[in-house]
Amino acid sequence: MGKALLVAWGHEFVDEVLDGLGSNTEVEVVVGKPTVDQWRNAPLVVIDGRCKTLASGMPTHLRMVVVAPAVLDGDRLATLYRGWQDDYPEVPVYHLPTGFDAVRQLVVEAAAGTQRPEVRIGVVGGHGGAGATTVATALAMAAAHDGRRTILVDANAPGGVDDRLGTPMRDLRVVNSLAPAYILDRHAGDVKVVDLSRSLNEDQIAAAGLCDLVLLVANVQRNALVTRQVAARLAVKGARFAVLPTWAHDDAAQALAEEFRVQFLDEVPLDPPSVFSDGRVHLIDSCHLFEMARTLLARAPYFAARVAA
Structure with a gap:
């Protein structure tokens, strides 16, 4: 529960929005640029559409909406809309006064705490062929199947995730990037899954640090040395992993x-007859892999808390 953050260019915009929301709706108001903590901690950010610099340099926010005041119309409104969509394609733009009902509903939901928190999960293989990309794909597909806006970042071998997707998903977007930390911070989604490279360069480690949980996938008894090297790299950089x-x-x-004092999870059910077809992953309701994926998505923040304890 908490108050939505209203970020305004001037006091006239504040008055217009507050009048439209009604006296029973409370928001935190900042005229000018908010602090990063104010931005991150707000359950919802409502931003004055006339000044895009108010959002520049801020991390992405899962619940950010842009509001265009009533004085804008015609070409000016179209220019504002295009400008925001170029840099923030997932962020909705509402024009007042017609957009008041939608904005009011979002503010009420934020105050009631009925919005799901964003979930970020990294997946890295302890060795070649461990199945990390398959697990990452399954996590993203399970989230999208449940109607959550999902981003699957292929930061391992761009194109590898595309080769695994066997079931088209409306709410799943694949982003190929060797700079996954930037994607995590700049793209909005309910669930973000990152397929990391076990080389774990500085940008990959930065992305791992932004995740609620990183899954280290491996057959350790056959690949103990290389898997331990990956675990050590994650531990040294303070990543939360299991x-x-x-x-x-x-x-x-x-x-x-036990050595690294992290969670040990049940083995991943990589069951080729029920999951794969021509090397691709398909969404099968009775498949144990997707059952596991849904459980991990639900428990990832709690796993992270136990790992950090």
Whole structure:
């Protein structure tokens, strides 16, 4: 629960919005540029559409809406709309007074705390062929299937995720990028899944640090040395991660989790007959892989809290 943040260029815009929202609706008002903490902590950001610089340099916000005051119309309104859509394609733009009902509903939901928090999950393989890309794809597909706006960032071998997708998903967008931290901070979505490279360069590590949880996928008992190197890299940089073995009764994986004091999860059910067709992942309701993916999505923030404890 909390107050929406109203970011305005001037006091006239504040008065127009507050009058339209009604006396029973409370918001936090900032005239000028807010602090990063104000921006991050607000359940909803309502921003004056006339001044895009108010949002420049700020991290992406899952619930940000742009409001165009009533004085704008015609070409000026069209120019404002195009300008915001060029840089923030996922952010809705509402024109007053017709947009008041939609904005009021969003403010009420923010105050009631009925919005889901954004979930960010990174996936990295402890060795080649571990199944990390398959797990990342399954997570993203499960989230999109449940109606959540999902971004799947292919930061490992751009194009590899596309090769895995077997079921088209309306709410799933794949972004190929070797700069995943930028994508996480600049693109809005309910769920963001990043397929990381096990090389874990500085940008990859930065992205891992932005995730609620990073899943280290590996058959550790057969690839102990290289998997431990990946785990050590994550630990040194302070990433919140958990070990996800691909082999049943992997005592080496459990020992690795104990060494780094992170969560040890049940083995990933990579079941080729029920998941794959020509190397692609398909959404099958009875598939154990997708059941696991939904569980991880629901529990990721809590896993992260236990890992950090």
